[in-house]
Amino acid sequence: MAANFWTSTHYKQLLDPEEVDVVQPADKEKGITVEDFKLIKMHMATYIWRLAPQVKVRQRVVATAITYMRRVYTRKSMSEYDPRLVAPTCLYLASKAEESTVQAKLLVFYSKKIPSDEKYRFDIKDILEMEMKILEALNYYLVVFHPYRSLAQFLQDAGQSDLTQFTWGLVNDTYKMDLILIHPPHLIALACIYIASVFKDRDTTAWFEELRVDMNVVKNISMEILDFYENHRMITEERISAAFNKLALKP
């Protein structure tokens, strides 16, 4: 873990789970439940993962973009900030903030190539307008830390570098949840290593003990991730479109 996380705005902005799972009043009026809310965010996170390789950005940019999107919805409603526009705009803003700019026109071009309905089609103008609104919603805090770097360091330290690919995938999947808004990234990395070592029968107990981190927190995060995988099986296209349909209702 980079030594500066504890003095970063990311650390200061970490939220309690109760603060994250709040459906904005405007969305609530349309009948959006916490489940719908999570579902839409998860769906849009997946959308960003799919859009990103087309415009050739690093994984870090994707992770930052999803974090931005999730932060936006802790403050703004989906009724006012259309998720289908917020998602590509967050990718656009994250590409700039992470120093690998993607042109807006490229993003617009490729978003049209991804098979999805016409509600996902936007113009450059829409993205640029939304960029400003997102910046404001983020309160201009743009630096985000991710579990990836500490993951690599931890695995090496634990002598489990062969688990890299597996744990890396787990970390990627955590962005389908709100963990990055709630926990320090290195604890998310540890939770993924914990899951991997349980799953692959590695004895890492002694190593974890020596770390002097709160193992209860790590275990809780791990449980959350496992719960997510469990629930993920029940998610169907129908449930997602039902949630979006509610959002489309006139209040």
Place this chain on the structure above:
Amino acid sequence: MTELDLSKKVADRYLKREKLGEGTYGVVYKAIDTKTGQVVAIKKIRIGKQKEGVNFTALREIKLLKELKDPNIIELIDAFPHKGNLHLVFEFMETDLEAVIRDRNIFLSPADIKSYLQMTLKGLAVCHKKWVLHRDMKPNNLLIGPNGHLKLADFGLARIFGSPERRFTPQVFAPWYRAPELLFGAKQYGPAVDVWAAGCIFAELLLRRPFLQGSSDIDQLGKIFAAFGTPTSSQWPDLVCLPDYVEYQYVPAPLLRSLFPMASDDALDLLSKMFTYDPKSRISVQQALEHRYFTSAPLPTNPEKLPRPVPKRESVNPRVSEISSREGPTVLSPPRKSRRVMPEREGTEGSAYQSDKYGDHGNDKLGPEDTGGRSDQAPMSLDFSIFAARPPNRPTINSADRTHLKRKLDLEFQHPD
């Protein structure tokens, strides 16, 4: 009176006053923050015509300044969109270190120099602690506030340097402040580049003129070698591996003392450590702050007591000395300064001190204008004849051309890895 009528309240909070200047990415206004009564400078970020949204440089600055809150770093007080443009609100700064160094009416005592350097290094230490490279350290970017506090500003070139294997462009810093590894084309570099530039600023405080005024990258290296000798492989083992490395004819180093006859032994020792060739052995900012130079007598001057330029028009209550009357000596400044828009000084008390600082963003960033303006100026108080002995001028390198550089920088963004 009329000015008050004309002033508009922006974002329900700021009373807009006179224009302070114009930079590459927007206009800067002075304003009053009605929430705090504080005088502020508002930078209006022009949205580019290329349809690329919020200016990239501005975004960098926002991103990093939100993380860096420190008495020795300019404060980004607020940001807001207004009529489709993004506005950044900064604390208002009276002047900058360049103006102090250039002002011939100002006498800088060794304690004053120590104080300015210490504040510079303190600000830089905060950046490095948070893994931020400033990459544009120069006196013009060190602003001085009403209470004499020096603050690092202009983070438009700054970057987070987290992972060691990341490659950056070596085309950063104004040429005179560029570390030798950058001049040799290094793409992997670290905080040591800021230390070199801070060393140049230290030297400039001592000499009252820019220390190493090269006219091109190659000439800049020539100037560096003339001052410190051609680096040997024992001094700098990695030198030969740098991308643009070429062998230079050996020049011995003159005694540092001969270049800075007035400096104390402690000052010279610190200076030589900041100018160490090998970036790996160059002193870190934190080590520099712990150097005995800062604890030995004379102690750094209290910022409030530091000499600052006297505001030109309203010298009713001159702060520094009586000598600076209106017919006072001409301050030689680079030609670009004349292009800056000066605040209109009618009436309001707050405009007593000009701050044209914000106006010159980008105009001077790596630009060749700098060189033209200053290089032939300085009346040398010291014997710099060794510099005259260097080989005849080599062809100027085009990399100092700003548009070319900008294109290079842009390219880097498109191919991140």
